Amino acid sequence: MKVSGTLLLLFLGYAQMAIGQISGSVLDESGNPLVYANVILIDTLNNELRTGAITDEDGVFEIDFSQSGNYILQISLLSFTTWNSEPFEISGTVFKRHFSPITLDEAVTTLEGVAVTGRKKLIQRTQEGSIINVQQSILTKGSTALQLLERSPGVVLDQRNNSFSLNGRSGVMIMINGKPQRVPTADLMAMLSGMTADTIEKIELLTNPSARYDVDGNAGIINIVLAQNETFGIRGNLGVSAGYGEGPKQTTSLSLNYGSERTTLLGSYTFSYDDSYSGFQAIGVTQLPVLGGDTYVNFSSATQRLDRNHNINLGYDYQLSENSNFGVNVLYNTSSPLVATRNRGLYDFSSTPFLEARIHLNGDGNWKNLSTSAYFETGNETQRFTLTADYINYNNRNPNVVNSSYFDENGDSFQPDNEIYNLGNRGFNETDINVGVLKLDQHYELGEHLSVEAGLKGSLSKTVNNARIEILEDGVFVSDERFISTIENEEKIGALYALTDYTMSEKLKMQLGLRYEYWNQDFDDASLNRSFGKLFPSVFLTHSFSDTTALNFAYTKRITRPNYSDLASFLIYNGPTSVFSGNPQLLPAITDNISLTYNNKSFSLSLLATNEENPIARFQITRNSLSNVAVIAPVNVDYQRSIDFQTNIPIRINHWWSLNLNGATGMRQFKLLHTDEKIEHSYLHYNFNGTQTMLLPLNLSLEISGWYTSEHFNGSTRISGFGSLNAGIKKDFKNGSSLQFSITDIFESVDIGSQVGSLTREAFGDEFKVKYSPESGFSRIYRISYTYPFGNRKVKNANTRSGADTEKSRL
Known part of the structure; x- marks a missing residue:
């Protein structure tokens, strides 16, 4: 590569x-x-x-x-x-x-x-995972939240299939300020691509979350924590950035904070403009009956996307008394993306003449995400009570129009006889999600060596999705019953948890946790209804050899539940030969995780073992009795087992040059159920993430970072290794402002290759090689950013808050 x-x-x-x-x-x-x-x-x-x-x-x-x-x-x-x-x-x-x-x-x-107070390390290890202090990286300024995730150790983004994985495992719960983002992954990626990284304090990669956290996500939790400065008087920050890749990019942000002895007010607004480009090509053969047997296919696609994003964050905290605090927070995101996709398919049939299909799709969408939260906390040195209430509303409207034309081997326009070749269609898709959450936590210090924490949580959500595709016939758009989907889903989750921290001796500490979750989903189609209750334990043991050296053991059980789009049996147009669908037969995936970690100062070495039952693999080629074309749907894999070595190595060469190396190597084994042959497969997987920072004369600093993930699998699809190298240089001025220049993907190396049908025979005998490139695979992305802080820099006393941030991060 x-x-x-x-x-x-x-x-x-x-x-x-x-x-x-x-x-x-x-x-x-x-x-x-x-x-x-x-x-x-x-x-x-x-x-x-x-x-x-x-x-x-x-x-x-x-x-x-x-x-x-x-x-x-x-x-x-x-x-x-x-x-x-x-x-x-x-x-x-x-x-x-x-x-x-x-x-x-x-x-x-x-x-x-x-x-x-002081400068934090870029990466910190905890018993539950890692903390990435993103503001310690020069490359953060001008980046998006999605780009931060892509550069985080062990995180892999598949932007073509809209999925996240952590340390080689799918099933990741994404949170913002501790609030689960239960929106479709494609929309979540769009939202994160419109969120500027300048407002993010840290990213928590919780590979072993304790019982106090939601159990969603077999691979763990990625929690994005937004910055909240506490100061006396007024303090603000103005940031502007401009960039160019395949198209122009611009971000403007303003944040203001006000602090007094009892009150903290914060507000921030960000507008970002991003003109991006992506494309893929698939070459292979299929035996789809609708195409008349063996068919050679060369399909290419190019998408230009224009995003205009607005982000607003407002917060208020008030100290009611010496031991009580109250606060509210509002986070609002909205975007109006314009999408233009140009597809070209070349079909060489065994029984009918050659066909070229040109399909143009234009989309004009709008999505809005509102997240509100309020908390009350009271307590003293021996006990603490916290109540949090949250409401989340997500709405996405995504209309599009598709125009199709067909040509023979001579380039002459004609209309094929088969009904799958329509001249055009238009799609309407609207999703509305409402979530309410109430959570109570109680913490007791029962002595010098023992503390107990317990809590309960209830959440209620309602999702309504209306989607349909109308086919152009004789100049008039008419509805096609195969492509009409109206899904209403109500989800109830109830949870109880308790955990205890016990200091067994001067060197040995233990935490035991147990969480019970009851999950119920009711659909308008009763055959899709799901109900599930289960206990999820967590165990942590820490033996300290010295103040800087320790050995940690962790065991956790996690679950990944199918979402409404995974379960619904709808059909969505993808092209003349394939449709997207859900799978009503999907089962929830359960994972047991065990890890042993050695920490010496900032150095860590971990051994991790996982066993996943029924892991969910999305975008697999399947058959459907309702359709005579290929159905791309999520399926359960029988199991996936893995054992990994992970390490974090900070290297301080001298006072001006430091490095941080992070990586994982391990074996994976899985068994397929949806292919004609139910095969098992094992493979070696590794990933690497490295960052070096150099402090130069004239208040300059330089950062070079790189990451790479090796070949891996999504279900039966083999995905080739890929990676990126990035760099940035920063100039600090005496007035506290800074100027930064960065380059993303210096070698234009994020080209994601994949193979379908390389392990065993797929449905319809499909064998394809696919190459997908996001924008940086076509062009380096250059950015220049300027940040100017103003106002009072005096930090408030730490005793104005007493752990409320920790409680808020638990939702």
């Missing part, structure tokens, strides 16, 4: 000369040296970390630096109070400063009441 050998660029460096050095030593109150204390140099102008070090075995530190400016030195260590120097200036070509021995006092407050 195009990126072969190029990922070695991740290890390129930049030579520079330091202009000075800061040194000193750190002691405790008894005069003993403190080892592994964090020593960081913070720019007072924009409160950003510039460089840092840790103390050695003698408590001594040395920091080399290359950027002039005004700074403070900050020293911190767990269970000690943080020490800050007086502001001082660094200037000139040579500067040295030696601090007298610095004494840290032991902290007298509990950890829960302490706020730690």
Whole structure:
């Protein structure tokens, strides 16, 4: 592939000369040296970390630096109070400063009441997964939320089939601020592509969620957490970006925050414009009876999409008393995409003349997503009660018009006799989803070594989908009964959970959790109704060898439920020879996950084993008695089992050059049920994600990142390996603003190849090679972004909030 050998660029460096050095030593109150204390140099102008070090075995530190400016030195260590120097200036070509021995006092407050401020690592490991602190990446500015996910370790986006996978497994629950996004995946991808990454604080990749979380998603949960700054007075941020790939791109964002002793107000607005392009080509043979037997097919498609997205986020938090807080949040997204698709199919039949089909589709859609949330929290040092209520409304209207024309081998226009070759059609599709959620949580500290948490949740949702396709006959559009679908679905979910954290000894900690969920779906077609109740346990054990080294064990059980479009037996026009459909016989997929993780500081190594029963594979070729063409539908695979090694390796070459390498390698085994032969197959799968950051003179910083995923399977479809290399450079100014330039997919390497029929015989004997390219596969995407912060930069005291953010993230 195009990126072969190029990922070695991740290890390129930049030579520079330091202009000075800061040194000193750190002691405790008894005069003993403190080892592994964090020593960081913070720019007072924009409160950003510039460089840092840790103390050695003698408590001594040395920091080399290359950027002039005004700074403070900050020293911190767990269970000690943080020490800050007086502001001082660094200037000139040579500067040295030696601090007298610095004494840290032991902290007298509990950890829960302490706020730690500083530059976060790009990737942090937790017992439930990983946290990606996306604002530590230069490439975040000007990107979309979807592009952030694509660059996240272990996350693979299949934009052609509209699916997510995490560490090689499908069935991923996407959340925003802890709220499950129960919208069709294609619409979710469109929504995330219109959400600017500048407003995102972090992405949580929860591969082992505990019992406090919803159990949806066999592969785990991806939670996108939006930023919320707490300041005194008014603080804001203005951002503008412009870019170009196959078409122009533009983003403008404005955020404002106001904070007082009791009140926090926040608001942000983003408008983005994205003119993008994608295409695919499929070449192969089929034995569809409607085509008269063996047929050679060369089908190509090109889509130009114009997205105009508006995003609004409003929030209000109020401290009712010393121990009580109340808050509300409103998130609103809307988009009006224009889609123009040009398809060309060449059909060489064994029994009838050659046929060329040209199909033009034009769509003019509009979708809206409103998410509102309110919470109340009260408690003290030993107990905490939280109540959250949420309402979500999603509406999507997607009308389109299709014009078709047909040509013979001489290029002359004609009308084929078969009824599948219509001159045109128009489609109407409207989806409306309403979700209400109520959740209560109670947390108790029962002593120094034991805490208990319990909660209950109820959600009620209603989905209405109206879709139809009208066929053009004799100049008039008439309805086709095969292509009319009206689906109404009500879903009820009730959940109870309890978990306990117990410190068994100074080195051994345990968390036990149990969650019961009852799920009920009622359709207007009673044959589709589903009802399901099950217990889902979670177990976490942590053995600490030292303050920086630990071994973690985790076991969790998860479920992936079919959604309404998976189950409904509708037919949607895809082309003359195929239709999309649901599958009323789908079963929910159940997964057992076991992991063992070794952590040493920021280094981690994990062994993971999973067993998935009835995993769902979408977009598989099947037969349907109601249709004489191929039906593309979701199916259950009998099972998928895997065992993986995962690692996260941070490498600090020196104070100005650091790398983070993240990867996974493992074996997969699955068994197919929908093909003519029920075969088993095993294969090796691996993925890699690497980022390096270099701090350069003149307040410049450079980042190069790359990712690659190897060959894998979606049901019976073999997908070839693909990856990307990206780069960005950033200039920081003294007024706190920054200018950034980035390149996405430097080698235009995101070309996704796949094969149908390579494992065993498919329905109708289909054998196809398919190549899909998103926009970056045709053209590098260039962006330039400018960000300007303004207003007060004084941070509010941390005790104005007491864990409400954690509770809000649980929905």
